[in-house]
Amino acid sequence: MSPKKSAHDVASNLLAPHGLHVQSVSVLQSLWAGYGEICRITATPTPSPASSKIYSYILKLITPPPTKADDEGHTRKILSYQVEQYFYTTLASQLPPHIPVAKLIASTHSPRADGSVSMAMIITDLKQTYPVAGEKRDVLTPTQVHAAIDWLSSFHGFWWPRVPTFSSQNLVCPPLQEVATSGHDARNKTVWLNGGYTYLATRRSEYANLAAAHESEWWALTSQQESSHSIAEIVASVLAPRQSGWSPTKEYMTLIHGDVKSENLFTSTSGEDVVFYDFQYTGLGLGVCDLAKLFTCSVPLSLLTEGPVPRVLTMQDGERTLLERYWERLKKESGNEYEWGVFVYHWETALVDWLRFQASWGFWGNTGWLEARVRWILKGERWKNAVMEDAQMAELWEGNEIL
CATH class of the missing domain: 3.90.1200 (Aminoglycoside 3'-phosphotransferase; Chain: A, domain 2)
Structure with a gap:
């Protein structure tokens, strides 16, 4: 399965419960050392009439290599992605409007058999409001x-x-x-x-x-x-x-x-x-x-x-x-x-x-x-x-x- 298709599948699964259908997935950048990728997602309501509004989101998909028990840098990265997911799922919504951050749309967190963890978050696309x-x-x-x-x-x-x-x-x-x-x-x-x-x-x-x-x-x-x-x-x-x-x-x-x-x-x-x-x-x-x-x-x-x-x-x-x-x-x-x-x-x-x-x-x-x-x-x-x-x-x- 290609990385792009994987991202498309993940985005589709996360957005479907919100009544949204993925139209496109474009990779913006790969994460450090092959730990995943960041993509821009466009989606429309389901069913999607011709005049439907197109929504833009950011998908952060974490698919790290297997766990390395004594590698501090690797461990720091894995934990950091989980910290970020906690921030968006729990803390971001507490901030008042004058302290803007991206809003969480959906997320998933799945331990894998090799000891690593796969994670994904879809958040609002900040560049729609803050273009620079x-x-x-x-x-x-x-x-x-x-x-x-x-x-x-x-x-x-x-x-x-x-x-x-x-x-x-x-x-x-x-x-x-x-x-x-x-x-x-x-x-x-x-x-x-x-x-x-x-x-x-x-x-x-x-x-x-x-x-x-x-x-x-x-x-x-x-x-x-x-x-x-x-x-x-x-x-x-x-x-x-x-x-x-x-x-x-x-x-x-x-x-x-x-x-x-x-x-x-x-x-x-x-x-x-x-x-x-x-x-x-x-x-x-x-x-x-x-x-x-x-x-x-x-x-x-x-x-x-x-x-x-x-x-x-x-x-x-x-x-x-x-x-x-x-x-x-x-x-x-x-x-x-x-x-x-x-x-x-x-x-x-x-x-x-x-x-x-x-x-x-x-x-x-x-x-x-x-x-x-x-x-x-x-x-x-x-x-x-x-x-x-x-x-x-x-x-x-x-x-x-x-x-």
């Missing part, structure tokens, strides 16, 4: 940047007061830990305990490579400090959500998108309205962790700073203006207080963590700006003392294990 697609590793226009910040601050603000109602036992743990306890079938789980895919607990091999790269300036992030832990480990401990007990950032935890970049959004023609998609890495975290990637990978450098970027850079007016826009809207949407000094501390900590991932994985985006900002942050005694104190408190709660 973000491009891969491309910067946004200033108008689009402001719209993206407004969407993120609203999304984070909406979920911030609601996160405490999530069952901690149903959150998805780091991949290898999760598969050891629950297997690859996470249907009883919700979103990631730790949103995103760059956090240190699942990037130990990259961290080890950075620790061995003594010629790199950022090797210093892996060297031990007074606490016998590295700056990277200390930062990760402060940012990491926990299933139980106290954490330095617990009261500020919200639901984050987890993979914020221009490629994962559409905008209106004017750029004044934006909608995000691709919720595979949605989970708990600080909203500034989403901003760190957005600012580095999709915001024009001219919006962050003027002129050539020096080697060491404090926060400039442009960066502050964007952060204040986010911060004000976040507080308004959530109804929660967030002291500016605490917010900036969280922001700077998120930048250091994001640089750790880029230094170990590969730099892209506003690299010079990110490195200059982190050099300045690491020089600050106030920041260093605060992050050390928070990490030490977290370590006590975690039974002397910082990660």
Whole structure:
């Protein structure tokens, strides 16, 4: 059976109960490493008179290779598709109209004999209303940047007061830990305990490579400090959500998108309205962790700073203006207080963590700006003392294990 026919059959089976007949299926892209495909579906009501309206939908069809028990990357992908399906089946409908996302039409989830899981979702076609697609590793226009910040601050603000109602036992743990306890079938789980895919607990091999790269300036992030832990480990401990007990950032935890970049959004023609998609890495975290990637990978450098970027850079007016826009809207949407000094501390900590991932994985985006900002942050005694104190408190709660 050809992939296209398979997608057609799946779409037909899912849309038939809705009184819809599939007219066409076009493959938009294949998923990473042959894990499936994304297709545009056109459908009409059944029976279909000549004047019937044609509906456009998106089918995400997941047909992964067999389970690989000790492959963290493979396991992360399988779990991420299940997290995304949970988001669309359960969480998306809770969002108010001013925080638009695609709407779920139908979905299916089927364990297979080889230990893998096949999944499919049909969602509304965002491009019908938001026709301008973000491009891969491309910067946004200033108008689009402001719209993206407004969407993120609203999304984070909406979920911030609601996160405490999530069952901690149903959150998805780091991949290898999760598969050891629950297997690859996470249907009883919700979103990631730790949103995103760059956090240190699942990037130990990259961290080890950075620790061995003594010629790199950022090797210093892996060297031990007074606490016998590295700056990277200390930062990760402060940012990491926990299933139980106290954490330095617990009261500020919200639901984050987890993979914020221009490629994962559409905008209106004017750029004044934006909608995000691709919720595979949605989970708990600080909203500034989403901003760190957005600012580095999709915001024009001219919006962050003027002129050539020096080697060491404090926060400039442009960066502050964007952060204040986010911060004000976040507080308004959530109804929660967030002291500016605490917010900036969280922001700077998120930048250091994001640089750790880029230094170990590969730099892209506003690299010079990110490195200059982190050099300045690491020089600050106030920041260093605060992050050390928070990490030490977290370590006590975690039974002397910082990660």
